[in-house]
Amino acid sequence: MSSITLTGDRVRPVLRRGSRHRSWRSRLVVLSFMAPALIGLAVFLGYPLAAAVYFSFTRFSLLNPPEFVGLDNWKYLFSDPLVGQAAYNTLWLTVVMVPARMLAALLTAMLLNAMKRARGLYRVLFYLPALAPPVTSTIAFVLLLKPQTGPVDAFLRTLGIDGPRWFNDPAWAKPALVLLALWGVGDLMIIFVAALLDVPVEQHEAAALDGANAFQRFRYVTLPAINPVIVFAAITGVIGTLQYFTQAAVAASVASNQVTGGGGVSGTFGYPENSMLTYPMWLYTEGFRYNLFGYANVMAVVLFVVSMTVTVVLLKRFRTFIGGDR
Structure with missing residues (x-):
């Protein structure tokens, strides 16, 4: 009986690790399908928005490098x-x-x-x-x-x-x-x-x-x-x-x-x-x-x-x- 109990006790962590592994695999599969959209959002929305926030604290034209001016703008x-x-x-x-x-x-x-x-x-x-x-x-x-x-x-x-x-x-x-x-x-x-x-x-x-x-x-x-x-x-x-x-x-x-x-x-x-x-x-x-x-x-x-x-x-x-x- 003890061997069965031990076996059961030892099986539980293995099952948890297997379940956790399947969960991570499922997440990776979902992320792989979402990757094109996420990359597009990052490149065409996230980066331009971050750049706009940065440049809002600068003085610059297309011919000159940005100059930090703080909150002047x-x-x-x-x-x-x-x-x-x-x-x-x-x-x-x-x-x-x-x-x-x-x-x-x-x-x-x-x-x-x-x-x-x-x-x-x-x-x-x-x-x-x-x-x-x-x-x-x-x-x-x-x-x-x-x-x-x-x-x-x-x-x-x-x-x-x-x-x-x-x-x-x-x-x-x-x-x-x-x-x-x-x-x-x-x-x-x-x-x-x-x-x-x-x-x-x-x-x-x-x-x-x-x-x-x-x-x-x-x-x-x-x-x-x-x-x-x-x-x-x-x-x-x-x-x-x-x-x-x-x-x-x-x-x-x-x-x-x-x-x-x-x-x-x-x-x-x-x-x-x-x-x-x-x-x-x-x-x-x-x-x-x-x-x-x-x-x-x-x-x-x-x-x-x-x-x-x-x-x-x-x-x-x-x-x-x-x-x-x-």
Whole structure:
């Protein structure tokens, strides 16, 4: 009996070592499959982020080696006369443009799904503007809204309405950018169309039998079902708007009838009266016009932190806001 007990006692550690060995092998297998993604994150995200943080404490241009200046660049961020205006414009676009695009895309998708005839044709027509390159679509949209000579202004005059100056008016420039974003909402609309088609029909039928009206079915059946798509649209929309650059830069250049200046930096950034100057545009200007790459890295790090913070907050709060999982 003792030999059996001893054998059993001696077997236990061997089994533990074998189990531990299999566990390590499983981890190594998982890491081997994850290695390409981890290496890509380290090379294209981790290293650039670490380099940006380091260079934010230096003064340098592309022609001179970095010179450590401590917190000087970070202190200048709070005294920069235009960074506040650029941040405000970007925040305004984020607060207005992202919900407007989501609402327009969702309503359009619901309308298309409710259609009985020519549904495919109208989907194509609504999606076509999203296929146009951003520069081309922005130029076309600015010309459509051009004061006095644009087709939209001419149409408004036939109705006896004196149209606004759109991209040439500081009060209307940002709303005009929102209209531009709504014109190309087809990319987001297609995603909502697919999400709505996946909503179980039997749940709508059960809710209707229980006496729920159309709004209640939308609130308690449709919204929870498309919850992941709404969260995805909100996060990608916020991140994209925080990096808003091309459309604002092209619109300012076309509206002011000026072309991009030397060095790839336009002298019309923010036209009119800095009303379309976004945070990424000012970051680009500080780096490539004034060669203040240390300060530009400060702005880049701040933009990254804000984007990550907003993403985390949306992931934690958005589902509760729309009545999803609590």
